[in-house]
Amino acid sequence: MRIRHQNGFTLVELLVVISIVSLLVALLLPALGEARASARRSVCLSNARQLGIGFMSYLNDFAYAYPYYNDFTPLGNQDRYWHHKFVNRSYVPVDDPFFCPSHELPEPGAGFEQQYYWFYNGAVSYGMNIGLTFDYDLDGGSTFSTARFDQITEPARTIVLVDSFFATQPQKGSHYVYPWAKTGPIGDDGNATPRHGGICNVLWVDGHATSIRAPDPEDHTTLYDAEVLTTYSQDPDYWLRQ
Numbered sequence: 001m002r003i004r005h006q007n008g009f010t011l012v013e014l015l016v017v018i019s020i021v022s023l024l025v026a027l028l029l030p031a032l033g034e035a036r037a038s039a040r041r042s043v044c045l046s047n048a049r050q051l052g053i054g055f056m057s058y059l060n061d062f063a064y065a066y067p068y069y070n071d072f073t074p075l076g077n078q079d080r081y082w083h084h085k086f087v088n089r090s091y092v093p094v095d096d097p098f099f100c101p102s103h104e105l106p107e108p109g110a111g112f113e114q115q116y117y118w119f120y121n122g123a124v125s126y127g128m129n130i131g132l133t134f135d136y137d138l139d140g141g142s143t144f145s146t147a148r149f150d151q152i153t154e155p156a157r158t159i160v161l162v163d164s165f166f167a168t169q170p171q172k173g174s175h176y177v178y179p180w181a182k183t184g185p186i187g188d189d190g191n192a193t194p195r196h197g198g199i200c201n202v203l204w205v206d207g208h209a210t211s212i213r214a215p216d217p218e219d220h221t222t223l224y225d226a227e228v229l230t231t232y233s234q235d236p237d238y239w240l241r242q
């Protein structure tokens with residue numbers, strides 16, 4: 001009698017293999033997602049450090065004075081915002097570091113490349129603190145007066161840049177942020193945002209960059225709580241200029 005050898009899997013064996021593979025995929029996908037998110041957060045933090053080098057270069061060339069976050073020249077001027085000045089003066093060679101890999105940009109105007117469009121329209125991923133342009137330490141309200149590095153009394157606790165967005169347009173980045181959460185009727189001002197799963201990357205005046213976790217990942221205003229982003233969030237002496 002000739003014995004016939006069966007080739008391949010039976011239906012039951014195939015179903016078992018498929019079940020095992022599906023289980024492994026289900027177990028691995030969350031870990032892979034977390035790894036990708038962690039990698040994007042690391043790139044973002046590296047961007048902040050690179051921009052910190054740009055700020056230090058600018059300070060060295062301009063008598064330790066910070067750039068205006070916006071010099072309020074007419075729209076269309078390609079040297080209007082702080083990030084324009086960095087690229088135009090080669091402090092940062094390209095526009096890539098101004099965009100966080102976790103920041104999903106909105107669609108640009110017709111006929112424009114996405115990143116280029118938002119770069120020149122001030123909607124980058126990182127907002128510069130306007131307290132380095134307006135002096136909130138003066139009586140009578142804010143004064144358009146750029147800060148000098150040597151005026152900051154606590155450089156390790158004073159913010160230069162943070163992950164940013166507009167509260168009414170979450171996909172849109174902002175080239176500036178307020179030193180307090182903007183939640184009023186206007187609501188279209190720059191705010192810090194924990195876009196990395198509840199974490200916000202921050203560049204400080206002394207040049208170091210860190211990741212700060214929001215107490216409530218779904219509420220960006222909690223970044224401004226005491227002992228989180230700053231202890232001076234609602235204080236007129238927030239910037240502590242000398």
